[in-house]
Amino acid sequence: MKYLHTMIRVADPDATIRFFELLGLKEVRRMENDKGRFTLIFLAAPEDMNGPGERARAEVELTYNWPPENGEPERYAGGRNFGHLAYRVDDIYETCQRLMDAGVTINRPPRDGHMAFVRTPDGISIELLQDGVLEPAEPWVSMPNTGEW
DSSP states (O other): OEEEEEEEEOSOHHHHHHHHHHHTOEEEEEEEETTTTEEEEEEEOGGGOOSTTSOOSSEEEEEEEOOOTTSOOOOOOTTTTEEEEEEEESOHHHHHHHHHHTTOOEEEOOTTSSEEEEEOTTOOEEEEEESSOOOOOTTGGGOOOOSOO
């Protein structure tokens, strides 16, 4: 298992980037999703950078959910701005099965063979990401989401 990033939701990406730059972090990559209407911005400390073209060892993911075309940007209260911790795993199916066998609810099953979400006993969302590619497989493909993730 390898720690990847922590995600926080932001209402003003530019202001948040300026804040993290004051701390010494730098933007390492950005992804725009027109269909989903969001932007992901990844920041890392220089000490966590790997070589050119490689992801940093640890990152902060800023998620900016675009406002409705005729509305105000989202505001977050009650900890909703904190998103999740993310870990890369060697076999997402084995990991999810081990968690289920221990009584953990798989909130978002790995239907795609790539991503799943679970929650800690305190309700903190954990994203599990497959290292490499696994083909979608049962019983995961047919499993519905459970609760929030």
